[in-house]
Amino acid sequence: MAEKGSDKQSVDTDNQVAEEMLSDIKSTLPDAVAPLWESLESNPWLLAAVVIALGFILAKLAQWLFRSVLGKFADKTSGQFDDQLFAVLAKAIYSIIFFLSLLLAIEALQFSQSIDAFLKRFVATLLILSLMIKLLKITRIALEAFSNNKHRFKFIEERTIPILDITTKLLIVGAGLYVLILSWGIDPTAWLASAGIVGIAVGFAAKDTLANLFSGFFIVADSPYKLGDYILLDTGERGRVTHVGIRSTRLLTRDDVEVTIPNSVMGNAKIVNESGGPWEKTRIRIDVGVSYDSDLQQVHDVLLEMAEERDDLCKSPEPRVRFRAFGGSSIDLQFMAWIERPEQKGLISHQLIMQIHRLFNEKGIEIPYSKQDLYVKEWPGNISNS
Known part of the structure; x- marks a missing residue:
């Protein structure tokens, strides 16, 4: 019972609004047109047809004015985003005005309360669906524009477009269905x-x-x-x-x-x-040690000359050689260079180790390693006799 009462109250409110709109239209008419309006009121079907025709004309006029005025601003921009956006908004304005004229025409026909409520809710449903479709088109246009390199925001990338598209569609359709349910008094x-x-x-x-x-x-x-x-x-x-x-x-x-x-x-x-x-370049480090008797300046120059001759090492930033510590049996150093892509790290490190080992042997630079010398002072007697 409470639901029926709320439905009746909603219908009465709609009727009152429509009646006020018709009264306002009648009061704004010139005196010469007032008798024609009164004659139309005596013929509801003719009045409804006139209201729909006027609504169609006003809707088309408003659509044309909107596109003409804002189209001048859109022509000054290079992209197509604003042109497409204004075109959809112009259609939305046309839909709103035309469907409002249909509501006025239904009021002019003076149907029974139940038929009047059904027709008005049906027209409201069409209006909501039309606006929902327009809003979906606007979001699609916006996402396409933001995914363009010329109109890219930092948080919107090409791979995020499908997710954002699905999310916006769910939100718009959900909100539209909620309003649609309310329009039917449910x-x-x-x-x-x-x-x-x-x-x-x-x-x-x-x-x-x-x-x-x-x-x-x-x-x-x-x-x-x-x-x-x-x-x-x-x-x-x-x-x-x-x-x-x-x-x-x-x-x-x-x-x-x-x-x-x-x-x-x-x-x-x-x-x-x-x-x-800031870039995809990756730094590689080759650890190596040289003996304490080595000429460190020669070691430094040999490594940098090697880096200069290699095309797979970046020239900017420049390769570097840094002596790090006095080790237990060697002076420890690092050869550092940048490469273009991270997946090259293993292969280039392999090639550098081979080349450094060859160059150090050619230049007489010793790479010390852990070794032990065993001195036998005296062989046991049983081993020497055998």
């Missing part, structure tokens, strides 16, 4: 309560899946790595990121083995992004 409280109970049950049953799902959203939002980055995890996995999904992340290791890691693990792991920073 109380959605019980439905929302039931949906909440079902959501709690589903959350407990699929907590691991939801954990991966939310971690995937956080990874996309925080962006600790992206497709193509070379990363190293605290668990030892090292490889290039080949896929960032909602549930998991995939790495291709140097052994050409693909490792799939759940996003809940990635969200809590310590990640070293070797491709991050």
Whole structure:
């Protein structure tokens, strides 16, 4: 009974608003047109047709004015984002004015209360659906514009577009359905309560899946790595990121083995992004020791000349040689250089060690190593007799 009472009150309110709008229209008419309006009031169907025709004309006029005025500003910009946006907004204005004219026409027809309420709610439903479609188009246009290199925000990347697209669609459709239910005089409280109970049950049953799902959203939002980055995890996995999904992340290791890691693990792991920073270049360090009798300036010059001749080492930043410590049997040093890509680290380190060993042998630079000399003072008698 309470629901029927609220429906009746809503219908009475709509009727009152429509009657006030018709009264305002009548009061603004010139005296010469007033008799024509009164004659139209005596013929409801003719009045409804006139109201719809006027509404159509006003809607088209408003659409044309909107596109003409704002189109001048859109023509001054280079992109197509504002042109497409204004076109959709102009259609939304047309829809609002035209559907309002339909509501006035229904009021002019003076149907019974039940038929009048049904027709008005049906028109309101069409208006809500039309505006929902327009809003979905606006979000799609905005996401396409923001994914463009010329209109890119830091937190929006090409790989995040599908997630943002799905999220915005769910929010818009959900809000539209909620307003649509209210327009028909239905109380959605019980439905929302039931949906909440079902959501709690589903959350407990699929907590691991939801954990991966939310971690995937956080990874996309925080962006600790992206497709193509070379990363190293605290668990030892090292490889290039080949896929960032909602549930998991995939790495291709140097052994050409693909490792799939759940996003809940990635969200809590310590990640070293070797491709991050101001560039993708990676620094390699070769530890080596020379004897105390070596000419350290010669060692320094030999290593830098070697670096100058290699094309796989970056010239900027420049390679460096740093003597680090007086070791137990050698002077310890590091040869440091930058390479273009992290995956080259193993191969170039291998080649550098071989080349440094060859050059030091050619230049007479000793690389000391741990060795022991055994002196036998006297052989036991039984061994010497044999």
